[in-house]
Amino acid sequence: MATTPALKRSESIADSMPEALRQSRYHMKRCFAKYIEQGKRMMKLHNLMDELEKVIDDPAERNHVLEGLLGYILCTTMEAAVVPPYIAFATRQNPGFWEYVKVNANDLSVDGITATEYLKFKEMIVDESWYRKHCSFYNTFYGFIPPIRKVKTHKDYLCVNMKCRAKDEYALEIDFGAVDFSTPRLTLSSSIGNGLSYVSKFLTSKLNASSMSAQCLVDYLLTLNHQGDKLMINETLSTVAKLQAALVVAEASISSLPTDTPYQSFELRFKEWGFEKGWGDTAERVRDTMRTLSEVLQAPDPSNIEKFFGRVPTVFNIVLFSVHGYFGQADVLGLPDTGGQVVYVLDQVVAFEEELLQRIKQQGLNVKPQILVLTRLIPDAKGTKCNQELEPINNTKHSHILRVPFRTEKGVLNQWVSRFDIYPYLERYTQDASDKIIELMEGKPDLIIGNYTDGNLVASLMARKLGITLGTIAHALEKTKYEDSDIKLKELDPKYHFSCQFTADLIAMNSADFVITSTYQEIAGSKDRPGQYESHSAFTLPGLYRVASGINVFDPKFNIAAPGADQSVYFPYTEKQKRLTDFRPAIEKLLFSKVDNDEHIGYLEDRTKPILFTMARLDTVKNTTGLTEWFGKNKKLRSLVNLVVVGGSFDPTKSKDREEAAEIKKMHVLIEKYQLKGQIRWIAAQTDRYRNSELYRTIADSKGAFVQPALYEAFGLTVIEAMNCGLPTFATSQGGPAEIIVDGISGFHIDPNNGDESSNKIANFFQKCKEDPEHWNRISAQGLKRIYECYTWKIYANKVLNMGSIYTFWRTLYKDQKQAKQRYIDTFYNLEFRNLIKDVPIKIDEKTEGPKER
Numbered sequence: 001m002a003t004t005p006a007l008k009r010s011e012s013i014a015d016s017m018p019e020a021l022r023q024s025r026y027h028m029k030r031c032f033a034k035y036i037e038q039g040k041r042m043m044k045l046h047n048l049m050d051e052l053e054k055v056i057d058d059p060a061e062r063n064h065v066l067e068g069l070l071g072y073i074l075c076t077t078m079e080a081a082v083v084p085p086y087i088a089f090a091t092r093q094n095p096g097f098w099e100y101v102k103v104n105a106n107d108l109s110v111d112g113i114t115a116t117e118y119l120k121f122k123e124m125i126v127d128e129s130w131y132r133k134h135c136s137f138y139n140t141f142y143g144f145i146p147p148i149r150k151v152k153t154h155k156d157y158l159c160v161n162m163k164c165r166a167k168d169e170y171a172l173e174i175d176f177g178a179v180d181f182s183t184p185r186l187t188l189s190s191s192i193g194n195g196l197s198y199v200s201k202f203l204t205s206k207l208n209a210s211s212m213s214a215q216c217l218v219d220y221l222l223t224l225n226h227q228g229d230k231l232m233i234n235e236t237l238s239t240v241a242k243l244q245a246a247l248v249v250a251e252a253s254i255s256s257l258p259t260d261t262p263y264q265s266f267e268l269r270f271k272e273w274g275f276e277k278g279w280g281d282t283a284e285r286v287r288d289t290m291r292t293l294s295e296v297l298q299a300p301d302p303s304n305i306e307k308f309f310g311r312v313p314t315v316f317n318i319v320l321f322s323v324h325g326y327f328g329q330a331d332v333l334g335l336p337d338t339g340g341q342v343v344y345v346l347d348q349v350v351a352f353e354e355e356l357l358q359r360i361k362q363q364g365l366n367v368k369p370q371i372l373v374l375t376r377l378i379p380d381a382k383g384t385k386c387n388q389e390l391e392p393i394n395n396t397k398h399s400h401i402l403r404v405p406f407r408t409e410k411g412v413l414n415q416w417v418s419r420f421d422i423y424p425y426l427e428r429y430t431q432d433a434s435d436k437i438i439e440l441m442e443g444k445p446d447l448i449i450g451n452y453t454d455g456n457l458v459a460s461l462m463a464r465k466l467g468i469t470l471g472t473i474a475h476a477l478e479k480t481k482y483e484d485s486d487i488k489l490k491e492l493d494p495k496y497h498f499s500c501q502f503t504a505d506l507i508a509m510n511s512a513d514f515v516i517t518s519t520y521q522e523i524a525g526s527k528d529r530p531g532q533y534e535s536h537s538a539f540t541l542p543g544l545y546r547v548a549s550g551i552n553v554f555d556p557k558f559n560i561a562a563p564g565a566d567q568s569v570y571f572p573y574t575e576k577q578k579r580l581t582d583f584r585p586a587i588e589k590l591l592f593s594k595v596d597n598d599e600h601i602g603y604l605e606d607r608t609k610p611i612l613f614t615m616a617r618l619d620t621v622k623n624t625t626g627l628t629e630w631f632g633k634n635k636k637l638r639s640l641v642n643l644v645v646v647g648g649s650f651d652p653t654k655s656k657d658r659e660e661a662a663e664i665k666k667m668h669v670l671i672e673k674y675q676l677k678g679q680i681r682w683i684a685a686q687t688d689r690y691r692n693s694e695l696y697r698t699i700a701d702s703k704g705a706f707v708q709p710a711l712y713e714a715f716g717l718t719v720i721e722a723m724n725c726g727l728p729t730f731a732t733s734q735g736g737p738a739e740i741i742v743d744g745i746s747g748f749h750i751d752p753n754n755g756d757e758s759s760n761k762i763a764n765f766f767q768k769c770k771e772d773p774e775h776w777n778r779i780s781a782q783g784l785k786r787i788y789e790c791y792t793w794k795i796y797a798n799k800v801l802n803m804g805s806i807y808t809f810w811r812t813l814y815k816d817q818k819q820a821k822q823r824y825i826d827t828f829y830n831l832e833f834r835n836l837i838k839d840v841p842i843k844i845d846e847k848t849e850g851p852k853e854r
């Protein structure tokens with residue numbers, strides 16, 4: 001479509017749409033009549049466009065309409081709810097900016113509506129379709145349609161109850177915005193995700209605005225301690241004036257000392273003046289930190305504020321929650337539900353510990369940091385170490401995995417539980433885990449970080465209980481992974497328990513002091529696609545509750561801190577001296593032996609061809625079967641390369657994971673259907689990251705490429721692993737990878753919904769490499785450059801620890817509002833979440849062990 005004009009800055013869709021419709025009134029009357037022809041339903045942009053195409057069949061005429069304002073408005077439409085005679089549009093001109101309008105199809109009149117009104121339209125559609133289904137069920141089984149009040153079963157109740165929802169004036173509506181009105185907000189889409197730097201700016205104006213706020217900073221510094229030992233200042237310096245004066249004296253006194261004089265040599269004198277440890281390890285560092293604080297107190301500015309908080313000793317002990325399992329350091333990757341999150345958390349701990357040790361040394365302190373990763377202890381550990389309570393974390397000195405079992409009324413639960421069914425165990429787990437943590441750490445941690453819905457919920461419950469700063473990491477918010485997962489609640493809930501999951505997500509994201517994301521798109525999407533968090537701003541779970549304001553993506557709590565890949569494992573194929581040559585014979589067999597066994601099936605007839613490689617858990621959303629089908633269909637691609645797929649296992653009856661079993665079956669069907677034997681090698685899930693890294697590099701030796709074809713990928717660690725190994729990478733345009741790779745430069749984007757286009761793009765690459773081998777080298781080198789510039793754990797750890805420090809102060813400034821919001825969250829948790837988990841079946845163990853519940 002040709003480029004269309006945007007609205008003037010001041011114009012809303014509601015203002016401009018009447019004129020846009022007037023300009024093409026004849027066509028629009030017909031088009032809107034067509035939209036409502038089929039009655040109540042939801043329409044996506046492509047449905048709206050398809051209908052429009054049918055109505056205006058002359059392409060020139062159609063282009064004329066679409067090139068105008070109307071085309072622009074339609075293109076900003078994310079979805080439309082058709083409830084004759086109205087069509088309600090949910091439009092989004094820019095990330096985070098939504099506007100809702102309704103158009104009367106009879107007279108094309110336009111009215112702006114609120115998010116709530118729009119959601120009611122959606123509910124009416126769902127209500128009607130359920131009621132219809134309900135009636136037909138009764139008709140079939142009982143030969144009559146029930147009057148609305150005669151309900152027998154719980155299901156009936158829900159149906160009838162839901163029938164009334166859209167019209168129910170008192171239906172439950174969740175509005176976090178109403179209890180969160182005083183914290184400052186960003187206003188530009190481009191600033192979203194830069195919370196840390198904006199908090200420094202907001203702090204600047206707050207500290208500038210009143211002497212009260214500067215006193216808050218002094219009061220905050222007075223609270224700092226490590227296990228009861230005061231840090232930075234003591235009560236002698238209890239006011240801004242006293243602190244400022246003492247800083248001048250202290251700075252003057254150290255300026256005459258050699259820069260490397262250790263703190264201990266002037267510690268006693270400083271103590272008399274009211275200073276405690278924590279300013280630095282040497283005279284130079286102490287002086288610099290003091291100068292920074294003096295400048296902040298004199299005339300605050302964001303860079304000094306950020307620098308000062310980067311140095312304040314606030315965080316020594318961190319607890320990370322990554323609850324669902326299998327969580328371990330060996331033999332777990334590729335097991336159901338165990339993917340990138342485990343890799344991320346373990347690498348994150350190593351990076352945190354290194355950064356903490358460096359900071360503590362520079363603060364002049366003699367403190368051992370402690371990091372605990374809390375996960376679930378699974379007695380039936382299937383040969384992994386997931387039944388071991390305490391496990392030191394590799395490549396760290398002071399960090400451990402602490403496993404605490406799930407308990408039910410029958411005692412300890414022995415078996416693995418899918419992440420979708422995990423909710424009933426979490427409250428008791430929080431209690432048990434908190435007790436263990438406090439025992440092991442001999443006190444409270446300074447920072448709690450949750451991972452994924454379950455870990456975030458537990459982290460928020462514990463942070464609330466102990467009054468600790470909370471950071472959350474979603475990894476993947478399930479809501480956007482499944483199309484229309486909100487209004488399809490009734491259909492999806494029995495399988496995925498999304499009602500619990502979305503409720504838990506809302507609780508955690510609203511409890512968090514800061515939210516860590518891997519990419520911008522995770523928060524606010526792109527021009528055309530809403531972000532994962534953004535999709536929680538307004539939505540409805542018909543029959544449960546309506547969310548008028550779930551999260552605000554302009555909240556400065558959002559921060560992008562992208563993970564890296566362990567570069568001692570994932571290094572370029574060109575670093576010959578480091579290559580893990582011991583794996584060569586095993587990898588040779590893995591790729592090329594001709595037998596089928598438990599580890600691999602299929603074979604590669606022509607081993608001189610480059611290898612097209614993919615590796616992922618065998619989830620539907622990973623689309624490994626999609627890639628296999630694209631390959632099967634594309635003759636040119638098949639002539640150029642072999643396909644190697646790592647993922648899942650081969651016997652669907654043995655898989656415990658619902659989605660995996662279906663995908664396994666599909667893989668077998670595709671191999672048969674496209675006669676792929678001889679050109680495909682399907683390798684079962686791999687659990688050794690060292691061997692995997694060598695596998696990536698072996699594929700690079702073959703001048704092959706990595707493909708990440710997911711229907712949607714939140715971030716995609718495999719993408720950066722492959723790029724770290726120097727392997728040219730094709731990755732989905734849907735989600736995080738689109739931000740990691742600059743298309744055509746450091747790799748390629750592929751559209752998972754357009755298999756032909758994607759497989760041709762891959763085939764063209766290999767064709768081009770055949771003609772110009774330098775092409776392969778260029779993409780490989782650019783991929784590495786991109787990684788080194790943006791995706792390393794060092795950058796990550798520095799950013800996140802700065803967050804821990806600055807948000808710990810920030811939350812004290814908004815204490816009252818935070819408390820009010822917490823009360824709202826508590827109510828939501830108690831009255832909604834606790835009820836929802838009652839519908840999730842508790843797993844029955846074949847054998848249980850451990851103390852029985854009295």
Ligand code: UDP
Pocket residue numbers: 333334338339340341343615616617646647648684685686687688689692715716717718719721
């Ligand atoms: N992985 C693995 N073996 C497999 C499949 C995946 O070791 O059979 C690893 C992969 O190397 C990566 C992680 O699991 O480190 C997957 O992370 P990603 O972010 O790509 O996806 P997720 O599984 O978290 O959705």
Ligand code: LCN
Pocket residue numbers: 339340341344475476518713714715716717718
């Ligand atoms: C979960 C996912 O789905 C991936 O996209 C991420 O890379 C992984 O977690 C680590 O954050």
